[in-house]
Amino acid sequence: MSFYVAQFLTGLAEASSLFLVACGLSIIFGVTRIVNFAHGAFYMLGAYIAYTLAERFSGAIGFWGSLLTAAIIVAMLGALVETVLLRRIYHAPELFQLLATFGLTLMVEDLAVIIWGPEDLVGPRAPGFKGAVMILGQAVPSYDLLLIVLGPLVFGLLWMLFHKTRFGVLVRAATQDREMVAALGVNQRWLFTGVFALGIFLAALGGALQISRDAVNHTMDLRIIVETFVVVVIGGLGSVGGAFLAALIVAEFNAFGILIFPGISMILMFIIMALVLIVRPYGLLGRLEAPTRAVIAAAIVWAPLSSAGRIAVAAIVVAVALMPFGVGDYWLTVGSEILIFVLFAASLQFLMSTGGLVSFGHAAFFGLGAYGAALAVKDLGLPLLPALACGTTLGCAGAVVIGWFCVRLSGVYFAMLTLAFAQIVYSVAFQWTDVTGGDNGMLGVWPDAWAASPHTFFWLALAVALGGVVLLRMIVFSPFGYRLRAVRDSALRAEATGINRMTTQWAALIIAGTFAGLAGALFAFLKGSVFPDSLGVSTSVDGLVMVLLGGIGTISGSVLGAVVYKALSIFLVSQTDYSKLVLGAVIVGLVVVFPGGLGGITARFSRLRPVLGPAPPARPESLG
């Protein structure tokens, strides 16, 4: 019994830390509508700066002073980022803001390595909270008890701030209707900066408080951001109370889940999130969002390629197909990898641009395809083509199952549920060592002799990528494609004309998942191996970046996006140790300069209005 009490208290301490970070994210989203991917990076900076201050200056400002100073410094950095970067892109679609903050995260990760080095840093113990307290015969760290008190305390202070100050009332009002707040004479700029700084302060404080519990390192940002997203989505975006409740639930399930189901401990929180979202699609305390359809540019008219366009594409394809006669094996392997990601990005773009469904977990289907192919080779001894079919089928089957759940939701919640499922699949691949090899992956997945040379494999990849992109474009202009776009543009009107929204979107997800699976299967043969990374968040994010770079308002701009992004990242990895810093800076720069994506550039100059103007009003307008 006493053991369970101790475990419960550990859960509470964890909940407090999680709450600090998650409520910051939730507040920022509520007001600015920015899904701040960089939240984890600020959390990490809070920890690093607190570590340095506590090591070097604790004589002057003390341990606690170091933590608080670190949080304040990071909050000021946050305010700087908001005024310099985010202000330029508030009118861009939500996804671009996500992309920019992702770029920022990449930069911070490398900067952290440059400044603090790659090793784990262990901070000093908190003065006065070094020991443990005996509770029912179990030793509970006294620092945990401090955290248990701190969580509700911060919650209370935030409640006071939001209900007893003008700033707080304005923040709550802006969370509901920021346009109306502006129409009442409130300058939102400073409100946004203030809210962003507050949210970042909380994240950095959460990070700073970790230095005497846990090692500080440059990967803690991604770990926390995924957990934080889960908490915020379970609690309901924009709801501080929801974040508190969800942090408690997630932390306690983690604390006890490890005892009861050690095998699935990693995926427990994603299972909770999936269950909550199916029962309460907007989170425990969230509310229905006005539908935003800021993603798709209305200014581009979608049409099949003209005959001149077809000739141009054919010429490019012929030129690419002739590459094996001009370049060496290394470049052909690079080319094959780029072509595989062209197909992966095109499948995601089909889902996002034509379907209006933004997936954060598209890597699930890519990875399933890769594992399907690898298992077919290793366990069934199948040759290349049947193994590709197996991989594609597994990707398709994954999309059937995952899609059935996900199409019940929309918007950010859809994105988060896809992320949850991708994490579940990732954890299965990571932990089911007997079948997948776990962290060691599966090796020796090589193609048959006829496709083994770099140039035949390159042609195979080219044929598959070309066929896939052409098929996807044909689907866009098929009756099904029109139905899908009708559902994207106005679900209600589409349903009123007899289109079933859910089955249409489900079918779109299955199509996208199948093509992603094919790309993944090919990827397994290219690399000769499969690792859980192919299912991971970073693969999903890579896909998103490719689509956004290519231009989300286009039909297949992601082809260009994939080529540029993949080539750039391969080039950077070979040229510099700080590829993430450069890549992050390039992403941020591109978002600021070309908010319509690379594919949007031509449209930008050929139309009167920018492709991605201010988002249309979210609420239905009457023109009376």
Place this chain on the structure above:
Amino acid sequence: MTLTVSNLRGWYGAAQILFGIDLGVADGEVVALLGRNGAGKSTTFRAIAGLLARRDGQVTFGGTDVSREPVYAIARRGLAYVPEDRRIFADLTVEENLEVGRQPQRAGVPHWTPERLYALFPNLGTMRKRLGGAMSGGEQQMLTIARSLMGNPSLVLLDEPSEGLAPKIVEDMAHAIRALKAEGLSILVSEQNLHFARLISDRAVIIERGQVRFAGTIAEIDANAEICEAFLTV
């Protein structure tokens, strides 16, 4: 003229809604903007208040050209916008809704406090702690006007204040608007209901398909059945 609008054009995305609106409101005057559903009344208001992303033309308020200013700056000059769909902050109490609208006192215009507004709209005074989302349509309409008055405006854009209200509440509303006029406020009010417009306004402007079709007194509209027939009757 405290407000002069000339050649105002406006778009939603690629669709043009307003095709060169001209109108003016003199100091202390109540002008009714009449027209059928879809004529462009709300869009005109949104364009004047700076809420329409794509607009063009001139809006002069208190002698300053405000057509390039951001929404909040226009509001701070004393031009209040009361939206048709009320847009009450549902999670905020009546008091908090008023607080969001509060702006510093301005010289030469009536200064509003919550207490003065509760006197003008007695219903609101009885529900200061009630959440906006838990109020009836009529109460919300009172609150949205009161909230905009907290900014101490000299001109109020009132978008269809009588829409969807019970006849008794419509009368209260007409009474309140006349009280605001007596305070010296200028008001531009949009209406589909000619009867209501007659109760409150000095002059009327009729728009149809985003263009002004008539400007004059209500008496002139009453005397001219053709205007009524062409632009107002459904």
